[in-house]
Amino acid sequence: MQVLNYTEETQESIEEYQYLLYKTYYKDVFRTIYYIVKNKEVAKELTNDAYLKAFENMHSLKNLNKVKSWICVIASNLAKNYMKKNNRVISLDNIDYISTSYDIEDDIIKSIEKKENLNKLKQVLQDLDPDSKQIIIMRYYKELSYKSICEQLNLKIGTVKSRINRAKEKIYNLLKKEGDIND
Amino acid sequence: MIKEKRDKLDELIQNVISEELDSIDISDEEIELEWSKLKQKMHKRPRRIKYNRTNKIVAVILGTVISVGLLGQVMDNETVAWKRNLKDVVKIFENKKTINNTSTIKSEKGNSSDETYENAPMNMSIEEARDIVNFNFKTLPYKEQNLIIKQITENDYKVELNYIDDKGKIRLIQFPEGDEYKENINVPKESIIEKFKINNITYTIVKIGDKKSKVLWSYYGIRNILDIKYSIKKEEVVEMIKGMK
Numbered sequence: 001m002q003v004l005n006y007t008e009e010t011q012e013s014i015e016e017y018q019y020l021l022y023k024t025y026y027k028d029v030f031r032t033i034y035y036i037v038k039n040k041e042v043a044k045e046l047t048n049d050a051y052l053k054a055f056e057n058m059h060s061l062k063n064l065n066k067v068k069s070w071i072c073v074i075a076s077n078l079a080k081n082y083m084k085k086n087n088r089v090i091s092l093d094n095i096d097y098i099s100t101s102y103d104i105e106d107d108i109i110k111s112i113e114k115k116e117n118l119n120k121l122k123q124v125l126q127d128l129d130p131d132s133k134q135i136i137i138m139r140y141y142k143e144l145s146y147k148s149i150c151e152q153l154n155l156k157i158g159t160v161k162s163r164i165n166r167a168k169e170k171i172y173n174l175l176k177k178e179g180d181i182n183d
Numbered sequence: 184m185i186k187e188k189r190d191k192l193d194e195l196i197q198n199v200i201s202e203e204l205d206s207i208d209i210s211d212e213e214i215e216l217e218w219s220k221l222k223q224k225m226h227k228r229p230r231r232i233k234y235n236r237t238n239k240i241v242a243v244i245l246g247t248v249i250s251v252g253l254l255g256q257v258m259d260n261e262t263v264a265w266k267r268n269l270k271d272v273v274k275i276f277e278n279k280k281t282i283n284n285t286s287t288i289k290s291e292k293g294n295s296s297d298e299t300y301e302n303a304p305m306n307m308s309i310e311e312a313r314d315i316v317n318f319n320f321k322t323l324p325y326k327e328q329n330l331i332i333k334q335i336t337e338n339d340y341k342v343e344l345n346y347i348d349d350k351g352k353i354r355l356i357q358f359p360e361g362d363e364y365k366e367n368i369n370v371p372k373e374s375i376i377e378k379f380k381i382n383n384i385t386y387t388i389v390k391i392g393d394k395k396s397k398v399l400w401s402y403y404g405i406r407n408i409l410d411i412k413y414s415i416k417k418e419e420v421v422e423m424i425k426g427m428k
Contacts, residue, residue, distance in 0.1 A: 015222070015225075019218060022214075022218055022221070023214065023218070026209070026214050026217075027208075027209060027214075030207070030209055031204045031205075031207045032204075034207050035200075035203070035204055035207070040209075044209075044213070044217050047217065048217055048220060048221045048224065051221060052221065052224060052225065055225070118195075118199060121195065121196075121199050122199050122203060125196070125199060125200065125203075136196065136200065137200065137204070140193070140196050140197040140200045140201075141197070141200045141201060141204050143197075145315065146314065146315055147315070147334065157311075161311075161314065168192065168196075171192075171196070
């Protein structure tokens, strides 16, 4: 078992621990950003920005057990802002929402299960706006509870749930649209 | 049936996202290179990063948690709680003495003692609760007064359903037991305890005087407790249990 002697507060010691944090969670943070921006170099730069911001604001972290998801939220916010700033946001709000009866959902789900259509689902997820992507990553990849997502994004639970449902509706509608195009 | 379809889509989204995100890779060499770039950036702006006492303490604690965790403790499925240790570490660190992180506390599943979770109960509807709670909780066929959920561990919640029937109030509590669940209930000496089985599940009725009853049982890892504000007969309990859905 390790015994730490910390008789002198030096910048080098702090940097050692920061490096440990950096190395341990780098891939998770990088993946979160890359999924939104889809550019490796930009993702690397934003990952560093996320860590910089995290180190600067470490004092505001309330729950040390949630450091990974905390840094990932900082990262996804940076990625979202990058996309918006660089006008790379495809607004999907103009798509007409077809009221989804469960019969239509059933057909769509069955069609998704076919391997070729999984690729369509991948593409559809890619085409989501950054806000939806962020919340989808938190819910489905990080497997965070609604409550955790609320805390991290400082949103009400109803808002989080409705954003996820809207994202899922967008997925349905986009898949239906893809299906129409390919028919 | 509808919930199953929703779950299927959730599963598909999860699989696609996980597959795609897990396939994104970056080499250790690239990570090292990026770290050196970040270090340069940090050195260029030393005043921006507040190397105050709090930041230092947090960085050291996190580093300690991660480095000890990487010694093989963190990758197993058990949760390691550093609650008591963290307080000791901070106290010792502030006095600039040696930090001994030899002891760890393993949190037991099913215990609600983990203070890192905000335990504020939440009022909500049954549908909302079903979206949050990760087990299929049951309901009684009575007039529902309210539903409260309370987080007991990172992923587990306790569900409390309050009802009123023509005889009095009924509370149904359900929560995941966890691997090492233990329970002691203190009741007055004169209480009557009766056990019976339905479909291989053992139910315990505790009659506390003539004004209160308690029924306890476990069903596939979910602990169920019925708090009834009147004295109830076994036949009525059986009817109640059969009416649960």
